[in-house]
Amino acid sequence: MAKKTTIYDIAKRLDITAATVSRALNNNPKISKATRELVLKTAEKMNYEQNKLALALKSGKSNNVGVIVPRIDSNFFGSVIRGIEEELYPKGYHVIICQTQESEAKETANIDTLLNAQVDGILISTSSNQIKPFERIIKKNIPLIFFDRKKSMDGVSSVVINDYEGGYKATKHLIDQGFTKIAHLCVDKTIEIYRERCKGYKQALIDSGIDIKEEYIVQAKSNREEGAKAVDTLLKLENPPKAIFSSSDFAALGAIQELKSRGYKIPNDFAVAGFSNEPFTKFMELTITTVDQSALEMGKIAANVFLEQMENTDIKIEKKVILEPELIVRESSLKTAPKKSKLKKVN
Amino acid sequence: MAKKTTIYDIAKRLDITAATVSRALNNNPKISKATRELVLKTAEKMNYEQNKLALALKSGKSNNVGVIVPRIDSNFFGSVIRGIEEELYPKGYHVIICQTQESEAKETANIDTLLNAQVDGILISTSSNQIKPFERIIKKNIPLIFFDRKKSMDGVSSVVINDYEGGYKATKHLIDQGFTKIAHLCVDKTIEIYRERCKGYKQALIDSGIDIKEEYIVQAKSNREEGAKAVDTLLKLENPPKAIFSSSDFAALGAIQELKSRGYKIPNDFAVAGFSNEPFTKFMELTITTVDQSALEMGKIAANVFLEQMENTDIKIEKKVILEPELIVRESSLKTAPKKSKLKKVN
């Protein structure tokens, strides 16, 4: 292994001190132009590369930030991470990614490891209801930023979308299309974002003078199977719904497939709207109405909130950013569907 | 900021030496049970946490590995990274992710930064034709592993799928379905994996005694628009094809949509097969035949190749792993399509 060259090596070669080399390399003003240039040149010649670890140990800054998400191979989190990465990388930060697989224990373990690794900040979409690990982070005075799935804590910043509004908009849209018997697939009511979407759904109904039927609200995990099963359940009701607002695109897809297989015409017999704007929603034969969560932007904003906090370590910043969700109306809910033109995508 | 407690702090409290504390913490055999337990207990009490940076500086090992991919928010790379992460995390390694956006300059910059950060290894799916940065990595004796998009270098390990075989299988399948006029959408012939798929396509034709028509081989980037455009081009031929093997699922989708809009019945009038097994291929109204690349497995294997190299730094290991691609036959190419059963997914 070619031994890495350090500032000492180049100091020795030039018969000066490591301190001088360090200064030259860091553009310290009090250094003669001659030596600076000499140092720079020989550093280049010797393939010198700064050891960031030493710098990190010295400065107490690792230039790494930790990002914790339930899982990485989903379009949404992949895009958020991409946004974070794109903002942080040019500023010299690296992103260390951890997955929790929705496990509370793994979340705790991830936080532990990131703290040990001396990350300069932690950005997380939490998959737990615990609070202790987060208090540890705060006590260490390490910037903590929640995105998407937040936890309400004093003094902690968060970047989320207005899930309530998303649920409201989607439901209102279905009502505007003439539907009144609207069911809701709620992924998991123990998770705040889904509760919020459900609240929005309910409020939209109330605002239009439509009664809320509890039997219209069904739990269905975020996959096709559960979406199909939910349809099965709903259609067995004495007074079945004619439309569904699903908090998950995958469940919405499953619902649509099940409805089709039973001969329902969508959107005329039955309308469906999803949530997340997963790529497939616009690829389908029947494109799916959904709510966009601006994942990339969420990541970028979260990253910038972190950067702000790094620049102002003295003052405590608490920033609660709430992005407005965008309803994307497509064929699955639009009774007068636009005809597709050749070689042109619908939205 | 609550000052971090170091081994010195706990040494002082116990009136012993930092070295002893270190030994106790690291389960060094030559230490009395009494002191070990005492140290452990007070460490706990004082909320001690090991500073990995110091350890890294001392040992020369950062316990970080760098992963470089063209982009992170695609299903394929997201899954590969997930695989890598799942293997490495339990071994105490962190994954630092970088994107090149297909830019050679960014790739170089990423490598630079990762080397500065003293990563213990670099796993990369390259998006360039350069070789110099990789030689730098090797010269530093840092494990380098290519996955998916490799570069052929002596002494360097790689984990890829047999793209040739994938192209062959898909094409052969179309032939078996009775098609002879088969076109090919080649994403980018400057990239090895696509050239290989194209070779497989050609060989399958040859093996069945079908002539290769150069006008049947069209460049189409990995998106729907280019897939549709390619269909337009192909159908204008004097003797248009009746089937397409596309090296990209997205282009295949675009092709299918364009064909449908022109009234073609798929798969009877025209068959299509894609590549990558993107999630949407099995969600579609018309499910799409494709080739699975076992992304998760690829990531896991790449990670394990890295781990092996770390364990045997003395001997030089060159491991070329080639995964067999799996052809997944779906409706877009199967003339006698299976009927979908309710609540049950096709594949």
Next chain:
DNA sequence: CTGTTAGCGCATTCAC
């Protein structure tokens, strides 16, 4: 079993 010493590579304070 435990203490002493030294060094990983760098930046910074204090001298000169």
Next chain:
DNA sequence: GTGAATGCGCTAACAG
């Protein structure tokens, strides 16, 4: 302007 000395937190070699 530059050198000398120091410490970031930890482990390992050498003593005892």
